[in-house]
Amino acid sequence: MAKGVKTAAKAKAKAKPAPKAKSAPKAKPVAGGKAKPGAGTRASAKAAPAARKAPAAKPSRKPVAERRPARPVLHGLWLSIPACKIGLALNMMGVGFDYRHVDLPGGAHKAPDFLSRNRFGQVPVLEHEGHHIAQSNVILHYLADAYGKFLGRTAAEEIRVAEWLQWDQDRMSSLAMLRSFKRFPRYTPHPEVIAFMAARATQALDMLDRQLESSRFVAGAQPTIADIALFTTVALADEAEMDIARWPHVAAWAARVRALPGASHPYDAMPREDRVGG
Numbered sequence: 001m002a003k004g005v006k007t008a009a010k011a012k013a014k015a016k017p018a019p020k021a022k023s024a025p026k027a028k029p030v031a032g033g034k035a036k037p038g039a040g041t042r043a044s045a046k047a048a049p050a051a052r053k054a055p056a057a058k059p060s061r062k063p064v065a066e067r068r069p070a071r072p073v074l075h076g077l078w079l080s081i082p083a084c085k086i087g088l089a090l091n092m093m094g095v096g097f098d099y100r101h102v103d104l105p106g107g108a109h110k111a112p113d114f115l116s117r118n119r120f121g122q123v124p125v126l127e128h129e130g131h132h133i134a135q136s137n138v139i140l141h142y143l144a145d146a147y148g149k150f151l152g153r154t155a156a157e158e159i160r161v162a163e164w165l166q167w168d169q170d171r172m173s174s175l176a177m178l179r180s181f182k183r184f185p186r187y188t189p190h191p192e193v194i195a196f197m198a199a200r201a202t203q204a205l206d207m208l209d210r211q212l213e214s215s216r217f218v219a220g221a222q223p224t225i226a227d228i229a230l231f232t233t234v235a236l237a238d239e240a241e242m243d244i245a246r247w248p249h250v251a252a253w254a255a256r257v258r259a260l261p262g263a264s265h266p267y268d269a270m271p272r273e274d275r276v277g278g
């Protein structure tokens with residue numbers, strides 16, 4: 001990819017005399033004007049290397065008040081890590097939301113009314129502007145895009161964020177699973193399954209520790225939704241009987257995330273009962 005960018009830059013340098021510095025900001029226009037549908041999106045970025053070179057290369061963001069004025073509704077449960085991710089993200093983005101407690105032990109998530117919102121029959125669900133969105137990391141991406149926060153500042157950073165979100169579901173979920181085994185003994189499976197999950201959780205924490213040795217946040221110098229997703233599980237590692245002090249870079253990063261405005265312990269991200277207008 002870096003090679004492609006270089007080649008494009010060379011070709012451009014040949015084709016045109018060096019443009020004056022002040023012509024560069026013209027790349028801005030995604031919000032309207034002459035921009036064609038799709039201008040400023042990832043697809044068009046390929047065809048427009050000059051736009052990608054602009055410092056704040058996320059021209060597709062419009063002020064949230066212009067397009068997302070509605071108040072989101074989060075359907076969740078305070079003990080659910082995926083639901084806590086969303087509560088945390090909303091708080092950290094400074095977005096007020098209404099909250100609906102879903103009684104999982106009572107089976108509310110399998111009732112027709114809930115299934116009409118989420119075919120997977122799971123929390124969380126985010127209701128916003130006519131959408132019912134499931135899968136916590138998809139919701140995180142939706143919110144980051146809608147509110148223009150925590151998505152990554154450049155196309156490259158945004159790709160890193162997507163990778164880490166996928167990895168969160170792929171690998172860090174082992175720590176979340178281990179925590180479920182320990183926290184809710186009725187789910188406790190065979191000891192071999194617990195050992196398998198503990199080994200995977202350990203590998204995940206090793207991997208994250210290596211990344212954070214040289215990176216302040218997982219996808220770069222600034223916090224993103226990838227940090228919010230991973231932090232939510234890591235912050236509950238004690239319930240999985242994993243001592244985060246064994247991973248010093250993870251521990252230091254978790255403290256950094258916890259200190260960000262709006263951040264909290266995951267259990268304090270949402271009420272522990274129904275609430276409207278929180």
Ligand SMILES: N[C@@H](CCC(=O)N[C@@H](CS)C(=O)NCC(=O)O)C(=O)O
Nearest residue numbers: 080081082121122123124135136137
């Ligand atoms: N991949 C989903 C997982 C959601 C999930 O597992 N939610 C649990 C609560 S922590 C749930 O609703 N479990 C009930 C079920 O699966 O039937 C996400 O990230 O949102």
